[in-house]
Amino acid sequence: MELLRCRGLRKEFAGQVVLDQLDLTVSEHQVVALIGASGSGKSTLLRCVNLLEELDDGTIELDGEDISDPRVDPDRVRRRIGMVFQAYNLFPHLSVLENVTLAPRRVHRRARAEAEAQARELLDRVGLGARADAYPDRLSGGQQQRVAIVRALANSPRLMLLDEVTSALDPELVGEVLAMIRDLKADGMTMVLATHEMSFAREVADQVCFLDQGRVVESGPPEQVLGEPTQPRTRQFLHRIIEAGRL
Amino acid sequence: MTLLDHVPSEAQRRRSAYRHRQTVHSVVVAACSTAALGTLLVVAVTGAPGWDRVRQSFLDPEIARDALPAVLSGLWLNVRLLVCCAVGALLLGLVIAVLRTLRGPVFFPVRALAAGYTYTFRGLPLIIVLYLLTLGVPGLRLQGMPPVLVLGGAALVLTYGGYLAEVFRAGIESVHPSQLAAARSLGLTYRQTMRHVVLPQAVRRVAPPLLNDVVALQKDVGLVSLAGPIDAVRAAQIATAQSFNYTPYVVAGVLFVLLAIPLIAVTDWVTLRAARRQSGG
Ligand SMILES: Nc1ncnc2c1ncn2[C@@H]1O[C@H](COP(=O)(O)OP(=O)(O)OP(=O)(O)O)[C@@H](O)[C@H]1O
Ligand SMILES: [Mg+2]
Numbered sequence: 001m002e003l004l005r006c007r008g009l010r011k012e013f014a015g016q017v018v019l020d021q022l023d024l025t026v027s028e029h030q031v032v033a034l035i036g037a038s039g040s041g042k043s044t045l046l047r048c049v050n051l052l053e054e055l056d057d058g059t060i061e062l063d064g065e066d067i068s069d070p071r072v073d074p075d076r077v078r079r080r081i082g083m084v085f086q087a088y089n090l091f092p093h094l095s096v097l098e099n100v101t102l103a104p105r106r107v108h109r110r111a112r113a114e115a116e117a118q119a120r121e122l123l124d125r126v127g128l129g130a131r132a133d134a135y136p137d138r139l140s141g142g143q144q145q146r147v148a149i150v151r152a153l154a155n156s157p158r159l160m161l162l163d164e165v166t167s168a169l170d171p172e173l174v175g176e177v178l179a180m181i182r183d184l185k186a187d188g189m190t191m192v193l194a195t196h197e198m199s200f201a202r203e204v205a206d207q208v209c210f211l212d213q214g215r216v217v218e219s220g221p222p223e224q225v226l227g228e229p230t231q232p233r234t235r236q237f238l239h240r241i242i243e244a245g246r247l
Numbered sequence: 248m249t250l251l252d253h254v255p256s257e258a259q260r261r262r263s264a265y266r267h268r269q270t271v272h273s274v275v276v277a278a279c280s281t282a283a284l285g286t287l288l289v290v291a292v293t294g295a296p297g298w299d300r301v302r303q304s305f306l307d308p309e310i311a312r313d314a315l316p317a318v319l320s321g322l323w324l325n326v327r328l329l330v331c332c333a334v335g336a337l338l339l340g341l342v343i344a345v346l347r348t349l350r351g352p353v354f355f356p357v358r359a360l361a362a363g364y365t366y367t368f369r370g371l372p373l374i375i376v377l378y379l380l381t382l383g384v385p386g387l388r389l390q391g392m393p394p395v396l397v398l399g400g401a402a403l404v405l406t407y408g409g410y411l412a413e414v415f416r417a418g419i420e421s422v423h424p425s426q427l428a429a430a431r432s433l434g435l436t437y438r439q440t441m442r443h444v445v446l447p448q449a450v451r452r453v454a455p456p457l458l459n460d461v462v463a464l465q466k467d468v469g470l471v472s473l474a475g476p477i478d479a480v481r482a483a484q485i486a487t488a489q490s491f492n493y494t495p496y497v498v499a500g501v502l503f504v505l506l507a508i509p510l511i512a513v514t515d516w517v518t519l520r521a522a523r524r525q526s527g528g
Pocket of ligand 1: 013014018036037038039040041042043044045164
């Protein structure tokens with residue numbers, strides 16, 4: 001079943017075209033990896049899907065509903081989508097537990113005890129139960145990012161958008177975050193992730209999309225896009241990555 | 248921190264002893280230099296040719312004792328007014344600052360009014376606002392006119408609300424947009440984002456300048472006496488006129504400083520804590 005369908009997306013910033021006639025379809029339980037050079041529009045695409053940016057053209061459907069319709073309440077849409085940012089964006093004035101329970105309590109109007117029990121369970125599952133009362137600035141980057149993922153999961157989203165969630169991390173902390181994403185996939189979570197970790201994309205993605213100048217230039221199973229790319233620009237990009245030793 | 252069963256090495260013991268000696272040394276030096284400077288000041292002031300005259304007209308203990316009750320009851324007015332006006336001005340400032348952040352065409356008049364308010368009352372001298380409210384408004388002879396004290400308080404709230412609104416606004420704008428994106432992506436509405444994410448961070452960040460303005464307000468609440476009510480300074484002025492001696496002013500001044508000390512101490516403490524938190528994360 002199709003969960004997300006983007007058609008003909010266009011986004012401009014100050015006359016610069018950042019997304020250009022972009023199409024993307026994501027089925028339920030599928031993991032799609034977005035790859036591409038810096039500035040190719042990966043973050044912008046994810047922000048558009050989460051309605052954090054206004055589209056200049058095209059439509060986005062979530063569960064068959066046109067969410068790019070201006071009459072749709074964006075807050076209601078965002079509740080069904082979890083987003084995780086490169087820089088974690090945890091709320092520094094709230095403890096880990098409060099970060100995770102904020103949306104369940106304020107958005108879903110759950111009772112505090114219930115929200116906290118659920119949050120503790122989620123935190124326990126990723127080994128952060130002991131840090132529930134700590135403030136974000138006392139956590140390592142990897143721990144902060146895992147809290148950010150838990151915070152998004154606490155909304156029970158249908159779709160997770162992950163924007164380069166490991167690129168602000170020290171290499172030895174990347175593994176713990178990737179392990180968490182692997183578990184999410186095993187649980188059947190539908191995910192779109194922008195990433196520079198090619199080996200991880202190859203391992204976890206069902207479909208890899210190569211973006212270049214705001215267009216999907218090539219997409220398909222990871223073995224094909226990363227192994228035998230047909231488009232010259234994909235080959236060029238992968239070649240540079242290999243030279244940089246990241247594949 | 249060392250754990251209980253840890254036995255410090257010889258080097259560490261020597262370092263600790265050295266640091267201890269250094270501390271003792273510093274304290275002794277500070278005490279000596281303070282004593283020297285203090286002696287110098289006392290000698291210079293009391294040895295001045297006009298010292299006796301000054302002492303008689305500014306530091307007369309008998310007159311101080313006589314003036315104290317009146318000055319104290321005036322000070323009580325200052326305190327009550329300060330508490331009410333500080334609370335009122337903080338609330339007004341916060342509301343105005345939030346109104347100025349509203350987006351969308353519906354809110355255009357609200358935004359314009361709020362902006363106009365901060366421009367007007369930050370530009371207008373407090374004394375003029377006071378006179379306009381306490382002398383002008385009663386001139387309307389409306390039914391149920393509030394007492395002069397309330398009108399004077401309103402003038403203070405209006406004026407300080409304008410300053411505090413700008414401080415709050417600076418705080419709101421200092422919260423990084425990524426925090427808004429994170430909150431909105433969780434499905435929080437604009438109001439919930441403001442209330443649970445933006446304002447708590449903003450207020451924490453601007454708490455030191457806010458408190459600083461409250462300290463300034465403490466000195467300005469006395470200006471209501473221009474419209475009649477007797478505050479500490481006005482009480483001192485009356486006592487001075489009766490005794491032809493300036494001691495009551497000194498009494499009022501000392502009381503004001505005593506009153507300000509806790510407030511300033513709290514401000515310093517909050518500032519220090521904010522600085523620590525920022526460097527800590
Ligand atoms: N708010 C904005 N205002 C103006 N230009 C923007 C804005 N956001 C993004 N851009 C521009 O859009 C282009 C695409 O940016 P985007 O962040 O989507 O790229 P990306 O693929 O995520 O890159 P990276 O791998 O570096 O994260 C860039 O050229 C960027 O400068
Ligand atoms: Mg990006």
